[in-house]
Amino acid sequence: MNTLFDKIWDQHVVQQVADGPTQLYIDRLYCHEVTSPQAFDGLRARGLKCFRPEKIYCMPDHNTPTHDQDQPITDPVSKQQVDTLERNAREFGLTHYGMGTRDNGIIHVVGPEKGLSLPGMTIVCGDSHTSTHGAMGAVAFGIGTSEVEMVMASQCILQQKPKSMRINVNGKLQKGVTAKDVALYLMAQLTTSGATGYFVEYAGDAITAMSMEGRLTLCNLSIEMGARGGFIAPDDVTFNYIKGREFAPKGEAWDKAVAYWRTLRSGNDAVFDKELTFNAEDIEPRITYGTNPGMGIGITERIPDPSNLPCLGEATNTPPKQGETEGVLRSLKYMGFTPNQQLLGTKVDYVFLGACTNGRIEDFRAFASIVKGRKKADNVVAWLVPGSWAVRQQIEDEGLDKVLAEAGFEIRQPGCSACLAMNDDKVPAGKLAVSTSNRNFEGRQGPGARTVLASPLTAAAAAVTGVITDPREML
């Protein structure tokens, strides 16, 4: 009761359906090319228009190649999907940021960057990483295509109100430990289903000390604990980030907005359905070893022995069930790892910096800080993919492109890229990638590809040494 989540949710309730879900008003719908075409088809089949087209923003990001975006996409199926979004946006009168234009990028990078995602809003997209926008102090969550169609048709969605959870991270993060490591740590503690059914508010001084980029990374990964969304109460960090952005309120409207946004906090008497507290000092740079993001360890730790499993779900503290051990062994077999193995020194084939998780300017600054004055390892193929054209521009403005070029790295063009390999950026079968993306599922980065999730610092350390390396040794 009286949580920030309650405040934003309750304000957006159009009606409570008897013995059913809530009809919730949505302030912002984002659409990308993969999860929207069937929703537009649905509208056409029913003869409907978009109810509030000015609240819907579209951009392709999943299929876009990360080179030669001024040329037509060579894969005809990808091209058709990207073209379909543009055609649909035009037909339904929606804003569309086309591939290769300065406005384009990954939807979860562009939204906050343009000031389209603001505190107190309800935000949805047919994409589970919509939780990213929670960093702005918004209630943001991923939905399916039928739900996209619902929002297009009515600007509302029918949803059960989730339970509330607060996760406090107190203390100060060690040097070399980033928001990504915090998220990977939390996933390992909670498992990938530990927050299912909840909306998470992140709090504590380690969280409020994070930059906006760090907060976006943390909230982005809420879904990997099963949470529908995660958010952080807006504060001066948030307001300073938003001020002056393209769609941010201006002049008098700005003052009014900030005054309202300052009220968006959980009450001192707020009661959460669940509350967990962790110490920032306990977190070291993290990596994953298995095929779900909860299967992670500190970079100096060893892969757990599945016969001694409770470390996989410390927070739940339940003994392993029949089948669970087999699941871990299956994962390790896929990854080519063994129980009790330490991963430091393991040879790396690919490094991917980017995605809606870690494709922002701070991530490129972090990567550059490690590779500066060093050289890319010969055995590593590195893909550095900014989250948007604006990020790419800033990389150039700050001269990071030169630092990276001197170390043997090339900056590619924006898109989701190797995070889910819907474009050409696929990790070959059996190859090991250290990736700043969000999922290490089987085949996620290409059929048979093996993914180790890590922070931009850890990815950079692997890129120059050619093996999994503790980035703290290189700061």
Next chain:
Amino acid sequence: MKQKFNVITSTCVPLPIENVDTDQIIPARFLKATTREERFFGDNLFRDWRYRADGTVVEDFVLNNPQYGGCILVAGKNFGSGSSREHAAWAIAGYGFRVVISSFFADIHKNNELNNFVLPVQVSEPFLQELFATIQSDPKAEVRVDLPNQTVTNLATGHSEHFDINGYKKHCLMNGLDDIDFLMQNQDKTEQWENGNKVC
């Protein structure tokens, strides 16, 4: 697609793996379709577990085992985690499943199933484990899913459990209605809300 749901009695396909994510249910490379062709998605359900990279069949994967069949998929805990892709629900429906039984479902995927008239039935872990054992010992064993009474019954053992579904969604499934039908009838309420909330 929209179809009325009442009582279903069927044999089951067992998938005793936990944390089955939607990337496994339908890999990303099959998400490029711009139409909702359930047949296409159904053909590629669990693609990389059913077929090797060269297209040959993985004989020991359960969907390739002719002993098992029916319109009920029984899966391990935390089914459908990860991506929000509704294509996963289309693949399950396209393959011919009407019900998925598990001891835990990921949120978004659960909604996606319901929106495609596939019924997610959440049961206790012991009920699930018993069901796996039943199917393993007799692939012809049947389960009855009774939506009006919200019960699921392992007919081989006679054990039955109640499952949760809200009254609204139950009404939708039993009558072949979807959420857009409801929302379009309630547009006046949306406009009232907008008139009272000019902030955002």
